[in-house]
Each structure stands twice: as structure tokens, then as C-alpha cells.
Amino acid sequence: MAELSTNHLLGIKYITAADIELIFKTADQFKEVINRPIKKVPSLRDITIANLFFENSTRTKLSFELAEKRLSADVINFTAGSSSVKKGETLIDTVNNILSMKVDMVVMRHPNPGAGILLSKHIKASIVNAGDGAHEHPTQALLDCFSIREKLGDLHGKKIVLVGDILHSRVALSNIFALKKLGAEVKVCGPATLLPKHIGQLGVGVETNLRKALEWCDVANMLRVQNERMNMSFFPSTREYVLQYGLNKKILDSLPKEILVMHPGPINRGVEITSDVADSKQSIILQQVENGVAIRMAVMYLLASKLKHA
């Protein structure tokens, strides 16, 4: 059996298509495991994992923690709000202190892009990036691609459009890398102010008209408008954004074919998508959440297998 080409999951940019296929193949088996009456396996019983969340998170944190517990790992949790980070401790000092407690793997979310990469150069533990600023969110992209693969089969040649706030979205960047590596065609769609200027260089199409993008695609991944990362006004008003880029049932039903609708969460109902779209049978939002646990189990299992037993 092949193994991952890397000791950390810092971003999709740093792993190969073969790595992604291996993660998917392993996640298939974990998906079966988490649907058993008893959902736990003992694989990581001698591994300790620290979840370091320097930025808010609900589903990613829960999903990682559940995945770790399903693998029987010991888990410690840390949130920046209630820690010594507030007292001025540096990131590397904080993490090294935690590692002194014999931690084997670190799952980290951090507001600064590249925080995981910096850490990987200074500490021995395996690092899983759970989102670093507007840079990457690799497990989200893996679970998005895994969910598409589950519904539509091989991603090669499939057409996926990422709609919304591409500029501030780590999900978008990771998705672009993953989809391109798996041979899918990708377009980004959103107001020109929320599309990075040179995004085309990543090999993706750019479209500012939502209807045209939806008519082209097999899958629409509706990204959240990241108000918390906006230090200026990128569009006149939320109402204006909804009129131009909100997906509602009327548009969805008027398309020539049935497309899949995805959303990485949290949904702003009535902004990116309306409630009836989010709850429609074309939406696979809840399957994404279920697959998230399987994908994260696969990632941590495969990374742990590279941590040789002492």
C-alpha cells in the first residue's frame, strides 16, 4: 500500500493527486465504520492529538474532535480566547509547551496564513491545518471533493463553480487546488471586487454572471461572504449581493439540468442560498458534514501511520 508523500497536511498545494486518492480510499472504509452500531476503532489508541483553535470554529472543531475520538486517540482542546496567547506568548512557544506534554499530532486553526507551515519547521509533531487565514482549509476541500465523487463518480472532467467571496476564502483556494489535481474543470463566480485579480493563473475560469456559471456547471459550491475578514465595503449592500449572487429555488429550477448544491457552512440563510435551496434534494450540505468526519479520520489515520512507534 502506498503512503502519504508528506508528514503534515498543511494544504492541498503540498500533496499529490495520489495522496488525495489514498485519503479517499481510506475515507470510504471509515464512512462504513461510522455507520456501524459501534462507531469506534482502536487504531490511534496510543496517539495524543491537540486541537489548537486560535480562531472560532464550530463544525470543523467538532468534526475533528469526533474523528479523533472515533479513532480512539486521546484529545486535548485549546481555544485562544481563554489562553496565555492573550498574555503575549508566541505561537511556537505555546505549541512547544503543549508538545512537552507528549502530544503526537496538532490540529490547528489560525487567523494568519502560513501559520501551519511556520510551525511545521519548528516542531516534530504532525500538523493538520484546519484553516489558516485566507490561505488553505485542506480537509474542507477533501471532503467537498469526496462528496462530489460520491454523488457523481470520478471528478475528471466534471464542472464545478465556486460562487461568492473567493478573495477571503480559504475553502476556495483549497478547493481549486484539489479539483484541479483531480482533473475537474473549475470556474469562480462572484462580484469582481471579491475575485482575486490574478485568480486565472491557477487555471480556473472567471465568470461574474451567476446564471451563466450555473448553466455551465455540474456542481455549485456556494461560499459564505466572510464579513469578518472585510475591512472595507466590497459590495453596496447585502440586498444587492443577494439579488446578484444569491441562489434561490427559482433560478435552480430554471436551469437546463439538475446541479448539485454545496455549502461549506456556516450558511447565511437568505444570503448565499435561500432556505428552500439549502433544504432541497439537490443540496448535499449535510452529506458534506457526515463525510467530513470520515475524511478527517482518514487524514489522521494516514498521518499517524507515518509516526513510527518508539
Next chain:
Amino acid sequence: MLNKNVRLIFFGYFCDKDSSAMRRELLVDSKKIQIILHRLANQLIENHLDFENTVLIGLQPRGVYLADRIKSLLEQSYQIENIKFGYLDITFFRDDFRRNDKPLAANQTKIDFLVENKKVVFIDDVLYTGRSIRAALTAIQSFGRPSQIELLTLIDRRFSRSLPIQPDYTGCQVDAINTEKVSVMWKEKDGEDAIYLDEK
């Protein structure tokens, strides 16, 4: 234990170490395998009659071929219907995770029923150290609490056990040393039915 070491030393002495080709000896041919499979099927029927409360579980990866054969024999030659049947993968329950040079690849588990209060028969091709069966005993608990678990194995490598595990149904017994490998070949996977002893 002493006896095994002596064999190991002699083997190393006489074997041409430079030759990279494996030496292969046929232990059981296709005709004999057929006879053994029929005997195993009959022994199962003797204990389980109509298999109403029994489930057959093939252990991934190589036990599933034997399990498929036994199942189709029971159905076609002995007209037993509605056999509850599944595959169990033990990868995530193995005790050598991170202690092996090669990463462990997972296979499909296919058990779409509960084993609560059922008689479970594990089916595997070769019983060697017993560690796979130990893992399977833990893994099956995810699907309920069986009333009884039995083990059927085509080859029992005697005197090689690391754990107190013994088969209930055995195809044949083989004495092999640790540098030898018993390879079970199946027509549907390897092109022929045969059991070989490979010397590395």
C-alpha cells in the same frame, strides 16, 4: 522452539543466498482443495444444520475467497438457502499499526446485519500467529454481541501461534518455519486453485 531454530540454521546453510528467485513447493493441488472444501462444508452443516442462526464472515483480504467458495458450495451442492454472509476488514483493529514498515491498507467491510445472539463463523485462509483472529474478535463486536464465535481455516500453521487461538474447522495442517510462507491461490484471483510453500 529449539527444533525450529535448528531447521532455520540448516535452511540458511543449504540455501543459495544469492538466488533472488523464490523456491516454491506445491503442498495441495486443485483436486485436493475441492475435497477439503466439501469436507469443511459438511462439517459446518453438521454443527449448524440449516444456518438459521449462523452467520459466515470472510476475513479481508484473503479469507473472502475461501468464504465465497464455502458459501456457494453450501448453496449449490447442499441446497442451503438464505445464508447470512459478510466480509470483515480488521485493518483498524490490528495490533501492529505504526510497528510495521509497510502501512496497512484497509479493505471493504460488508456486514449489513447485526450479529447479536448469532453464531458467527470466521473464515480465513491461513492461521499463523493468531493476531488477525484476535483483531477480528474485537472488530466483530462493533456489530453486536455474538452468542458464539468459531474459526474455520484452510491452513493451520501449527506451532506458530503467538496467542491462545485454535481453529474449530481445519482444511489441513502445515508445519512451516518463519522464513517460509504458505500461499493460497484461488482460480478467480490467481488463475489456479493451489496451496504452495514458498521459501524466500
